[in-house]
Amino acid sequence: MKEFDAIIIGAGQSGMPLAKKISAKGLSVALIEKRAIGGTCINDGCSPTKTMAASARVAHLVSRAGDFGVDVGAYTVNQKNVKKRKHYIVDLFRGGAAxxxxxxxxxxxxxxxxILQSDRRVHVEREGQSDLVLSAKKIFINTGSAPRTPEIEGLADCPFLDSTSIMELEETPEHLIVLGGGYIGLEFGQMFRRFGSQVTIMDMASRLVPKEDTDVCEEISCIFKEEQIATKVSIEAKKVSFTNGKITVAYEDAEGNGSVTGSHLLVATGRTPSSGALGLEAVGVTLTDSGHIAVDENFETSVPGIYALGDVAGSPPFTHMAYHDAYLAFNRIYEGNTSLSKKDRLVPYCVFIDPQLARIGLNEEQAKAKGIPYHTGKFWMKHAGRALETDETKGFFKVLVDPESRQILGATILSMDGGEIMAVIQMAMVGKVPYDQIQHLPIAHPTLAESLNNLMGQVKSTNG
Incomplete structure (x- = not known):
């Protein structure tokens, strides 16, 4: 048995930084990883998907070259080279992490x-090598999540794709059916439409991105319609079949029964926490109904000395939040700084459709549900100078502010480089900068950020 001060299971975006921080205190750390250093983000999440989305955007811009006065001939998308470029970036990032x-x-x-043997011992099965038993005073679990496969008749007998396997395609699908209209489904749907596929997105919700405000959904729907991406909402997938190299999804909606047939099927119906094969129940670690590991403010589980961070612990499912978990956990557990807390922290995120959808703080539906009074402002990109100059005029900026304190409650940015603009608003919220100070702030021209002047000037004096 080998003894350490800490054992970390999973070299993801909580596990890696936490290992470094604990090590920097002169403490020994065993970092166990069953697949590849970097976790989902580097290997089959953020890095590879955004790399492929960049290729898709280039294809889209080439198709629009004439709009900018640039004449180009016919072009083709080489899916093998798209995959090759993706692998290069993944290898680069993974190597850097290692x-x-x-x-x-x-x-x-x-x-x-x-596999946990007790509150202090971990058994490690190694392919082609003898097993190990490790012990430590503290055990941290950062095993992330995996694509969820819904229970649909016939699905298991079909060669469907998930968010990992779709990035290994070496051919452009003739017709890609996307089961799931959430953020992952939208990113891949638009990506492969721009690669040249016919795309149909199907979802049981009544609209795309149902967690966002209605006007956000409507604008995204218009953008997707303009790009000839078909969407079917309020449907229930009943059966999937595979015949003569084609996949058919039979569904039911308010109008009755229907079906869609395509060459490829992407199942993007969410993710499930990777908590099932760790031996947690045997050592008494409590799981939630959703399969996440239940933790307290210190990220400690029901078993003292065992902790969990990131997706597997039910934290917001974003790389930056897993990284922030590591920061909080280290400071609370090893530095005794309990003033830092995950409670009520701002959760920024960005969906990398084009234009980007970025969110921070409350949206209107959340404010109404909580009974929080607000004023709102909205500024359309079709009126923004920078957007007009670059011919990227889809979307809008939207902000919610407190009528009394003038503090920003939240913002939705649906625009080119939306994530970058959202970060500016996030810093204003953390710094408690009132919205009307931003309204009169001299921001460099011509930039996209200067539209924040216009946005804050659009804040209405009536409650939403």
Whole structure:
């Protein structure tokens, strides 16, 4: 048995930074990873998907070259080279992450599958090598999540794709059916439409992005319609069949029964926490009804000395929040700084459709549900100078402010580089900058950010 000060299961976006921080205190850390350093983000999440989305955007811009006075001939999308470029970026990021860990002298990387034996011991199964048993005073779990497969008749017998396997395609689908109209489904749907596929997105919700305000959904729907992406909402998938190389999804909606047939099927119906194969129940770790590991403010589970962070612990499912979990956990557990808390923290996110959809704080539906009074402002990109100059005029900026304090309650940015603008508003919220100060702030011209002047000037004096 090898003994350490801490064992971390999962080298993802909580596990890696936490290992480095603990190591920097002169403590020994065993970092166990069963698949690849970097977790979902680097290997089959953020990095590869956004790399492919960049290729799709280039294809889209080439198709629009004439709008900018540039004449080009016919072009083709080489899916093999798109995949090759994606692999290059993943290898680059994964290698960088591994080198960063190697610089931490107190971190020992162990490749294998971890199973808890007790509140202090972990059994590691290693392919082609003898198993190990490790012990530590503290155990941290950062095993993330995996694509969820819904129970639909016939699905298991069909060669469907998930958000990982679709990025390994070496051919452009003739007709891609996307089951799931959430953020993942929208990103891949638009991406492959721009690669040249016919795309149909299907979802049981009454509209796309149902967690967003209605006007956001309507604008995204218009953008997708303009790009000839078909959408079917308020449907229930009843059966999937595979015949003569084609996949058919039979569904039911308010009008009765229908079906869609395509060459490929992407199942993007959410993710499930990777908590099932860790031996948690045997050592008494409590799970929630959704399968997440239940934790307290210190990220500690029901078993003292065992902690969980990131997706598997039910934190907001974003890389930056997993990274922030590591920051909070380290400071609370090892530095004794309990003033830092995950409670009521701002959760920014960006959906990398084009234009980007970025959110911070409350939207209108949430404010109404909580009974929070607000004023709102909205500024359309079709009136923004920078957007007109670049011919990227889809979408809008939207902000909610407190009528009394003039503080920003939240914002939705649906625009080119929306995530960058959202970060500016996030910093204003953290710094408690009143909205009307931003309204009169001299922001460099001509930039997209200067539209924040216009946005704050549009704040209405009537409650929403």
């Amino acid at each position: 080198k960063g860990l190697e610089k931490s002298e107190q971190v020992t990387i162990v490749m294998g599958t971890a």
